[in-house]
Amino acid sequence: MVVQNDFENASIAIDSIALGKVSTVNKLVEAAKIQQLKQQLELHGFELLETEEAILSDAIKTEILNFVAQADMESEKLSVYLTHKLHKDYGVLSKHFSKYNDSTIERYLIKLKVEKAKQYIREGRFNFSEIAAQLGYHSLSHLSTQFKKETGVSLSEFKSNPDLQRNTLDKIL
Template sequence: MGQTLIIKNMVCARCKSTVIELLTRNGLEIESIELGKVVVKQALENNYNAIKNGLKDLGFELIEDESKVLVEQIKVIVIQSLSENDSEPIISKITKEIGKNDSAISKLFSKSEGITLEKYIINLKIEKVKEYIQLNQLNFSEIAYNLNYNNSSHLAKQFKSVTGMSMSEYRKLQDWDRKELDQIV
């Protein structure tokens, strides 16, 4: 009988590859994998501690608490939405996929992470802006459009509020101050 594993900090394709390698090295067959979630064909049983410790050594965490599982699902939805330049409002997407109203989701997230869901989304968007600026492929208006801002001035105000500098000032920096997505809380 298979088992579903919810894994914290699994936020990119490289993370998935790392987790696949760890699980297969420990004799597990993977049925499916997506950000934050792996279904293996057999129960962990004897491998449980080795898998849990192996994940921890790699910067991941096996999540078992139901509320933490929901919070991790929320984070994955937000990260995927930003990566896909999805035009659907992120909160709407979360409520649809999680099956709870936005108030319950916000309370759960805030209680678990010590930051509001809205602030978390803004922080992720700002990191995405930094990435776009670093790639130097889009102007500020295009970046704002890709991240579903109504206009670039709203994005500019948020960017300055979070980073303490304008997007133009950030663009001129030689030392790019970017955070890893799994480190944003």
């Protein structure tokens, strides 16, 4: 609703709108309208992706988020998942992501898994071994090592310190 209102306030007709994607009736060419729309979207925590590179980068991030959100990450490799979802060779996706984000897909995946582990710890629904399994780790020690490397604290330290917070998804890269 917020995004739709921002487009309407900028007098830009929407063809379709879905999570993370808006198609307009006409191509946006008027610089003043584009600037107004950008400012409105930014006020509400959104951004306007204008280039094909930005759009592809965002699509890769979205699919990695979806991959981490699925229940069983062990059933499929991320490279196969991304290739299937985005209909592009993984090598192309990987190079593009690294160039556009100054990080690798694998690094981003690790950061997302650590944030998901933080979420699970705060929810208290799973013990550490269950969290490791949920996130596709073959052992608790592997999760523990990555968690400590990313956060500087152990899983137990994070659990016992309520002042330690999760990072928002837009702050991960």
